[in-house]
Amino acid sequence: xxxxxxxxxxxxxxxxxxxxxxxxxxxxxSVTLIDEQTEAGGQIYRAVARVARTRPADxxxxxxxxxxxxxxxxELDAADITVLHGHTVWQISQDGTVWCSDxxxxxxxxxxxxxxxxxxxxxPVPVPGWTLPGVMTAGAAQILLKSAAMVPDxxxxxxxxGPLLLLVADQLxxxxxxxxxxxxxxxxKDYLNAAPHLLGALPASKYLKKGIAxxxxxxxAGVPIIKxxxxxxxxxxxxxxxxxxxxxxxxxxxxxxxxxxxxVVPNTQxxxxxxxxxxxxxxxxxxxxxxxxxxxxxxxxxxxxxDGAGIFGAEAAAAAGALAGLGVxxxxxxxxxxxxDQKALPFIALHKKAAAIRPLLDHxxxxxxxxxxxxxxTIICRCEEITAGQVRDAAKxxxxxxxxxxxxxxxxxxxxxxxxxxxxxxxxxxxxxGKSPAEIGAYRIRPPLKxxxxxxxxxxxxxxxxx
Amino acid sequence: xxxxxNTAGERVxxxxxxxxxEAVVGESVAAAVxxxxxxxxxxxxxxxxxxxxxxxxxxxxxxxxxxDGIPNRQACMVSVTPGMKIKRQAGARxxxxxx
Amino acid sequence: MSxxxxxxxxxxxxxxxxxxxxxxxxxxxxxxxxxxxxxxxxASGVNAGGVRRLGRDPAEIPLAMAASxxxxxxxxxxxxxxxxxxxxxxxxxxxxxxxxxxxxRATMVRDLGYDHEEIIDQKQMRAxxxxxxxxxxxxxxxxxxxxADPMRTVQAFYRKVQKLGVDFNLGHGVSAIAxxxxxxxxxxxxAQITSDIVINCAGAWGNKxxxxxxxxxxxxxxxxxxxxxxRTPHFIDPVCGLASRKxxxxxxxxxTLLIGGAHLGYADRDAGVAEPDPIKMAISAKTVTEVFPxxxxxxxxxxxxxxxGMTPDRLPIISPSKVDGSFFxxxxxxxxxxxxxxVVGRIMASLICDGTSNLPLHPFRIERFSDDxx
Numbered sequence: 002x003x004x005x006x007x008x009x010x011x012x013x014x015x016x017x018x019x020x021x022x023x024x025x026x027x028x029x030x031s032v033t034l035i036d037e038q039t040e041a042g043g044q045i046y047r048a049v050a051r052v053a054r055t056r057p058a059d060x061x062x063x064x065x066x067x068x069x070x071x072x073x074x075x076e077l078d079a080a081d082i083t084v085l086h087g088h089t090v091w092q093i094s095q096d097g098t099v100w101c102s103d104x105x106x107x108x109x110x111x112x113x114x115x116x117x118x119x120x121x122x123x124x125p126v127p128v129p130g131w132t133l134p135g136v137m138t139a140g141a142a143q144i145l146l147k148s149a150a151m152v153p154d155x156x157x158x159x160x161x162x163g164p165l166l167l168l169v170a171d172q173l174x175x176x177x178x179x180x181x182x183x184x185x186x187x188x189x190k191d192y193l194n195a196a197p198h199l200l201g202a203l204p205a206s207k208y209l210k211k212g213i214a215x216x217x218x219x220x221x222a223g224v225p226i227i228k229x230x231x232x233x234x235x236x237x238x239x240x241x242x243x244x245x246x247x248x249x250x251x252x253x254x255x256x257x258x259x260x261x262x263x264x265v266v267p268n269t270q271x272x273x274x275x276x277x278x279x280x281x282x283x284x285x286x287x288x289x290x291x292x293x294x295x296x297x298x299x300x301x302x303x304x305x306x307x308d309g310a311g312i313f314g315a316e317a318a319a320a321a322g323a324l325a326g327l328g329v330x331x332x333x334x335x336x337x338x339x340x341x342d343q344k345a346l347p348f349i350a351l352h353k354k355a356a357a358i359r360p361l362l363d364h365x366x367x368x369x370x371x372x373x374x375x376x377x378x379t380i381i382c383r384c385e386e387i388t389a390g391q392v393r394d395a396a397k398x399x400x401x402x403x404x405x406x407x408x409x410x411x412x413x414x415x416x417x418x419x420x421x422x423x424x425x426x427x428x429x430x431x432x433x434x435g436k437s438p439a440e441i442g443a444y445r446i447r448p449p450l451k452x453x454x455x456x457x458x459x460x461x462x463x464x465x466x467x468x
Numbered sequence: 469x470x471x472x473x474n475t476a477g478e479r480v481x482x483x484x485x486x487x488x489x490e491a492v493v494g495e496s497v498a499a500a501v502x503x504x505x506x507x508x509x510x511x512x513x514x515x516x517x518x519x520x521x522x523x524x525x526x527x528x529x530x531x532x533x534x535x536d537g538i539p540n541r542q543a544c545m546v547s548v549t550p551g552m553k554i555k556r557q558a559g560a561r562x563x564x565x566x567x
Numbered sequence: 568m569s570x571x572x573x574x575x576x577x578x579x580x581x582x583x584x585x586x587x588x589x590x591x592x593x594x595x596x597x598x599x600x601x602x603x604x605x606x607x608x609x610a611s612g613v614n615a616g617g618v619r620r621l622g623r624d625p626a627e628i629p630l631a632m633a634a635s636x637x638x639x640x641x642x643x644x645x646x647x648x649x650x651x652x653x654x655x656x657x658x659x660x661x662x663x664x665x666x667x668x669x670x671x672r673a674t675m676v677r678d679l680g681y682d683h684e685e686i687i688d689q690k691q692m693r694a695x696x697x698x699x700x701x702x703x704x705x706x707x708x709x710x711x712x713x714x715a716d717p718m719r720t721v722q723a724f725y726r727k728v729q730k731l732g733v734d735f736n737l738g739h740g741v742s743a744i745a746x747x748x749x750x751x752x753x754x755x756x757x758a759q760i761t762s763d764i765v766i767n768c769a770g771a772w773g774n775k776x777x778x779x780x781x782x783x784x785x786x787x788x789x790x791x792x793x794x795x796x797x798r799t800p801h802f803i804d805p806v807c808g809l810a811s812r813k814x815x816x817x818x819x820x821x822x823t824l825l826i827g828g829a830h831l832g833y834a835d836r837d838a839g840v841a842e843p844d845p846i847k848m849a850i851s852a853k854t855v856t857e858v859f860p861x862x863x864x865x866x867x868x869x870x871x872x873x874x875x876g877m878t879p880d881r882l883p884i885i886s887p888s889k890v891d892g893s894f895f896x897x898x899x900x901x902x903x904x905x906x907x908x909x910v911v912g913r914i915m916a917s918l919i920c921d922g923t924s925n926l927p928l929h930p931f932r933i934e935r936f937s938d939d940x941x
Contacts, residue, residue, distance in 0.1 A: 037526060039547050040494075044525050051494050056476040089545075092845050100845050107849065122527045134508045134520030135469065141524035149492065149499040150474040176473055239518055240507060258469070268527075276840075383522075384529065386514045399722070401605055408612065408718030411821065416529040416540070416797050416868060448843060451526075452540070452797055452866035458852035459863070461845075513798045513822065538864050540797060559800075 007031040007083070009329055010099045010112040012090050012271070015043020016070065016315050017307025017322035018118030019077045021296075024326025025116070026080045028335045033083040033110055035090055035101055041077055043120055044140065045315040046070025048148040056150060062175055063147060066315070073319060091449035093117075093275055097302045102453060106460040114302050114329045118322060119268045121308035124287070124368060125383075125421045126161060126261035127375045130235025132383055135242075139169040139262035152176045155257035158244040160184045160233050163366040164208070166262040167215040174222055182254045183219065184229035184246055186263070186369045195365035205358035232371040235259055263368045266424065267309050273446040275303060281439045284363040285312065286373060287424060288443055294349065295328025295341075296321060304329055313356045320352035373428040381429070382422035384415020389429055396433035403427060403444045416452050419444040469520070470502040480550040491548040498524060498531040498543035501554065509533050509543060510557040533557055573599035573734065575919070576753060576762035578741050578776050580604075581611035583897045583904060584768035585724035586912025589644070592731035594920050599762070600733060601755060603740030607721030609839070610770055611905070613873040615793060615815055615827045616717045617806055618906045620683050621656040621709035622672070626882055626930035627903075628681060630910050633926060635683075635711060637909035644909060646730075647723035650716030652820070655805040657687075657695055658707040659858070665810035669707040684709050695805050698859050707810070714806050714817055717905060736760070740772075744779040750893060766895045766915060771836055771876035773884070773898025777933075782890055785879050785936055786899055790834035790841035790872035791827065794848060796865045798822035807858075814854045824865060826851055829902060832872035841872035875902040878936075883907070885914060885931040895919065896933055 007030075011022040014036035022034040042049045049070040052059050060068040077084070085101070092100040097112045123138040130136065139159060145151040152173060157180050159170050170183050202209060219226060229246045236243040236253060245253040266287035269279065277290045278299040289311040296304040306325035307318035324345055331341040375381060377390025387410050395409040403419075403426045406412045412426060413419030419426075423444050431441045478493040484504050491500035498521045501509055508518035509531045521531040524544045531543040534555035543554070575591055577584045580602030588598045602608075618638050620631040642648050660666035669686060676684045685708050692706040693699060729735070739756035746752075750763040767776045774786035799822050806817040813828035830847035834840075848870050856863045878884065881901040888894035895918060897911055904911070910926070917924040 037545060048494065051477075055494070056474050059474065094845070107845075109845070122525065123523065125528075132517065132519060134518050137520070137522050137524065141522065144524040145470060145499055145502070149470075149495040149503070150472050150476075151470040151499055151503055152473050154469060154471055154505075240520075383519075384512075386512060386517070399725070405605070405718070408716075409722075414795075414823075414868070416532065416866070417527065418868060420527050447869050447871045448845065448848070449867055449870065452529075452868045454538075454864050454866045455796075455852040455856050456863040458849045458867065459856045461849040540864070540866050 005033065005110045007033045007110065007112050008333055009033070009114045009116060010035060010097070010110055011116045011118060012099070013043060013118035013120055014038065014041040014077070014084070015045060015118060015120045015307060016073055016319035017120070017309070017325070018043065018116070019073045020319045020322030021116045021118055021306045021326040022082050023076045023080045024323045025329050026082050028326065028330035030330060030333055030335060033085065033112070035085045035088045035099065037087070037089050039087050041074045041084070041086070042070055044144065046074065047144055050074045052147065059150060062172060067147070070315070089451050090271070091451055091453050093271055095275060095300060100448070102457045105457060107453065107457045108461060113333060114304065116296065116304045116306055116325050116329060117271055117309055118306045119271055119309045120318070121265040121312055122268050122420065124263045124266045125425065126263050126372055127379050127381045127389070127425055128160070128233055128235060128261070128372070129376070129379050130237060130241065131261065132380055133235055133237050134240040135237065135257055136235055136259045136261065139165050139260040140265070142173060142258070142260050143169050146172060146176060152178050153258035155179065156181045156255050157258045157260065158182045158184065158254050158256035159260045159262065160229060160244060161262035162186045163262055163264045164212060164362065165265070167212065167219065169260060169262070170224065171215045171218055174219065174224065180224045181256055182244065183224060183226045184233060184244065185226060186229055186232070187366060188230045191365050191367060195361050198361040198364055202358045202361040204354050208358045230369070232369065263372055264366055265308065265312055267311060269309070269443070270418070270420065270446050270450050272298070272305065272309065273443055274448065274450060275300060277303065279443070281437070282311065284367055286368050286428065294324060295345070296325035297328055301332070313352070313359055317352050317355035320348040320355065323348040324352070373425070374432050375425070381425040382412040382415065384417050384421070385411045387412045387422070389425070392426060392429045393433050396430050400430070401434070402430060402441050406430070407444070413444050418446070418451070469505055469507065470499070472503055480548055482548050482552040482554060484554045485556055493548065495548050496524070496544050497533065497535060497546045497548055497552070497554055500548050501533070501543060506556070508556065511559055513559045516559060570752060570759035570761045572761045573597060574762065575599070575764045575766065576601060576751070576760060577766045577768055579768035579770055579772070579898070580606040580735065580737070581609065581768060581770050582607065582721060582724060582908040583770070583900070583911050584766070585721065585728055586908045587766055587768055587897060587915040588728045588733045588912070589724060589731065590912040590916035591919065592728060592733050594916055596920070598733045599736060599760065600728070601736045601741055601753065601760070603738070605737055606725045607718060610873045610875050610902070612718045612721050613793070613871060614717050614902070614905050615817070615825055616650070616714045616720070616905060617656070617815065618651060618713050618715050619656050619709070619806070619903070620906070621658060621707065621712055622808070624882060625675070625679055627907070628676070628679065629926050630907055632681070632683070634907050634910040638715070638906070639711070641909065645723040645727040647719070649720040649723050651713060652715070653711055653713040655695070656709045656712035656808070657692065657805045658808045658810055659692060659696060659699060659703050660705045660810045661703050661812070663704060666705050669705070669810050673707060683711065696803055696807055698802060698861050700858055700860060712806070741776060741779070744776070746891070764893045764895070764919060766897065768897050770898055771874045773876055773896065777896060780888065780890055780894055782888060782933065784884060784899065784933065787877045788834045788836040789875045789877050789902070790832035791875055791902055792830040792832040792843040792847045792851065792870060792872050793825065793827040794843070794851060794867045794870040795826070796824040797868050799824060799865055809854070809858065812854055814851070814858065816855060824862070826855055828854065834872070834874055836874060839874070841874045843870040843872045877901045880935070883931055884933050885911060885928055886933040887918060889934050
């Protein structure tokens, strides 16, 4: 007998997962929400309830978009949902059995439907020196600010492109950090490529205005915003000491903390493990599982909501969560197609409005070539310390794709299970073989979705059913 | 590496590599380690290079630490608790003693 | 439409097919290997890499002994050591009943005239397998056995046969086989290939190929669950198994622990899919942590399953076809063909070039399945 059975398991308590769980529960389905974190909110609304409770003044620093996440957490708290915090999902079977662990004991939950809302991760930014202590993602710095009110000591440099880069720079500046430089990879050509999408972005013009305001604020505070179209290298031996801009007039900026940002990409570990249909996003160079507007995937009992199905941002993710909740409610027979479609209307409109900015952002902030296909000496697999050059050599020696590379080099075989090198490996091998990423394919993802101790596995009850 | 601009919330004492430090309830172990100025959280099993938290959201596995006697835990995914004992990891620290 | 012609077509680019190609090419024959995916895509590339004589069915011992010699000089054969390490294989007796069982096995093997398997006492066993639980009393030990790196082995064989001039047709499987006046015509995608001789090395798909020429072979597809851990400090050299419980266990040179034990996962041969079963992963974890209690905090980084073609008697088919003398089979290795692969190629080359082999092949003839019915 299974430890638990329910109508729907929702994985991930970010905006999409919380809203999906609440919507499904409101339609009369029994819902279990599983989240790896100890508190609801995902990464975008990380710790929002605790911040509101213990240091409400920080809500001003982190902005109204962040504070708005508190409302969804309240909705979640009010709904009749079983929430399992601190639980890591390590396998999803095609029949809807979800295998998770609380860190001491593995268990399974059987569900008629699974809604995956595993969100996004920041695109890894392989530049020379990026494995040094002191280098982290811009999102990591923001998580420290949200969840622990922490600000980097000493000089800070930021590098990359995209909305999060400027937002984090500005938030850290307001929080008292010593920002020495923001180095952007965006080129004139990117502006030209993005221009045709400007008109379409107007419904989401508030994002544009915000971007302009951030830039103005940083400049007014004397933070240099410079161009780094050829990339950067990070100086230091035991830890980062500076950011060097590559190019004719390349300067080096002293920095103890270096924050990297090249956009975010869907977290596809679970969707690959389920062998769902995926497509390649040509402008942003990432994989996404293909879904319909309700999040239905190529498996009838599996839905995906939010950035895990393509990057559209937090507001769109919340709307997508509601749509997935409605989609599952219909698939479960709780509401008619007509009722689903009627209830979906406001969320479709919300999603459309929030997503309108994306084509512009996607073309304005593409990951640059030196990040997609780094120099030979740059490490791309952090776990096994494998360089881009080694991947090229293995391709020359006959490794046809990412899955053979594992056997050649152990790339993707370390604890991160390919999360950090997966996209780099696809790009490098595609170039090496003169093929498209879609032809090259992705790492096959196997259980456990995250490393799991023998003790946790061994503690699983014998009577858990074999699906 | 990091400092707290606001220490509102309940304090706890944790131990990092034998040294007692204060942390705030709700913080992750990785955050507390960064605030303690500890620098690297581990060295790699391949070359012994120092590593520190990179993503803070459970993706990069750079913050693997020995927490309360259990090695290879993601410090960014574990919240501090009173009396928690945290150790930096050198290389492939997994098998506990019996070898 | 003219068909491409080759002297010998080998169906299947796994290790048996590659080894057969290698030995035939060394003997000057013109060979084409037809592989539906890429070399070593299934069992050959993802098995546990056990180079084992220990515990072999008596019928397989002569082949395993010959293969063992070849493994010890594998570099001479394929210009690469294939990651082979002669660390020995050990079967652990967890109690006295186990030990008696192993002693009986050792006696049986000795009576057959072999001395590669020897009983060792508790102290010797514990020296070889430090950390094993205190109740274990001894073991059956085979020095000279060991393990190799399966994908590296596949690549080494693949490179070597390419160097020897073997042709490859990758990406499409054989969909039909027809007898022609002088040989065979194979349909591969839209193309046709004619060949004087055909060798079926199609592994888990071997019975599908055999059926194309009207030979029925009972073959089940199994997915065998394996797990590998994160890197851990080195603590053990030999490949370990248990006398009574399902476990195969080794530590790789990188420090990862490879844990198997023939636990079945989900197999879908037509889709080319094999998936581990989480329940079996838990059983494996329980067994490992009972045998090596100090490993409880080791983390599993990855589990997978390999597709294996299993015969009813768990012995391979190494045999000329019973319907036609120019068609041969080498498949159905039932999850223990890796060690045998160097010698299987040599045997197939002998069968084709000399019409005979100096190794006893009677137990592996294809007729045994129809014999049984009579």
